[in-house]
Amino acid sequence: DAGVIQSPRHEVTEMGQEVTLRCKPISGHNSLFWYRQTMMRGLELLIYFNNNVPIDDSGMPEDRFSAKMPNASFSTLKIQPSEPRDSAVYFCASTTISGNTIYFGEGSWLTVV
Amino acid sequence: AQSVTQPDIHITVSEGASLELRCNYSYGATPYLFWYVQSPGQGLQLLLKYFSGDTLVQGIKGFEAEFKRSQSSFNLRKPSVHWSDAAEYFCAVVAGANNLFFGTGTRLTVIP
Numbered sequence: 001d002a003g004v005i006q007s008p009r010h011e012v013t014e015m016g017q018e019v020t021l022r023c024k025p026i027s028g029h030n031s032l033f034w035y036r037q038t039m040m041r042g043l044e045l046l047i048y049f050n051n052n053v054p055i056d057d058s059g060m061p062e063d064r065f066s067a068k069m070p071n072a073s074f075s076t077l078k079i080q081p082s083e084p085r086d087s088a089v090y091f092c093a094s095t096t097i098s099g100n101t102i103y104f105g106e107g108s109w110l111t112v113v
Numbered sequence: 114a115q116s117v118t119q120p121d122i123h124i125t126v127s128e129g130a131s132l133e134l135r136c137n138y139s140y141g142a143t144p145y146l147f148w149y150v151q152s153p154g155q156g157l158q159l160l161l162k163y164f165s166g167d168t169l170v171q172g173i174k175g176f177e178a179e180f181k182r183s184q185s186s187f188n189l190r191k192p193s194v195h196w197s198d199a200a201e202y203f204c205a206v207v208a209g210a211n212n213l214f215f216g217t218g219t220r221l222t223v224i225p
Contacts, residue, residue, distance in 0.1 A: 042215060042218060043203065043215040043218075045213070093213075101159060101162060102213050103159070104149075104156045104158075105156055106156035107155075107156050109154075
């Protein structure tokens with residue numbers, strides 16, 4: 001079975017550029033999460049969706065970050081403009097609303113120079 | 114408020130030795146508890162989970178964990194560590210609406 005699929009796996013971009021990270025959740029899952037992992041702050045929840053609707057975006061660091069989920073099988077996390085401090089691993093994860101086990105993608109490794 | 118504490122940032126064990134990684138949680142209700150493992154350059158893989166019932170849960174790769182409500186702990190154990198177990202281990206608790214709260218992780222080094 002396909003797990004959570006994220007793209008790109010690795011991206012290096014220049015400061016000021018727009019970055020778009022993509023996620024395809026596990027089929028049938030209706031909750032989707034975006035996490036960020038850094039050495040300094042560990043794993044942080046940025047935002048999560050239930051049935052394509054954003055439920056809690058309090059973890060989104062600032063207005064430069066935005067996330068969308070136009071349908072049940074696709075979500076994006078956009079950073080515009082990007083800054084070096086955004087360098088991190090961004091994980092997408094999914095589960096069912098009634099379920100309790102969250103499955104993670106392999107992450108998008110972002111470096112902003 | 115819910116939180117997870119992993120007191121050991123880094124642990125080094127010899128291959129073949131036993132392992133115990135500590136995890137303490139703070140949560141008002143009955144917790145759902147998880148252990149994830151992250152190998153270098155990889156995502157998070159679920160090792161095991163506790164929802165209810167038997168307090169000793171078995172996971173993949175020979176790992177087990179024991180839920181102790183009186184100690185608010187969910188420690189991860191393995192009787193004999195293999196070199197391939199070297200990784201970062203995260204304890205996590207579900208706190209409402211499927212929101213996972215993670216500990217800061219414990220990095221495991223295995224020496225020959």
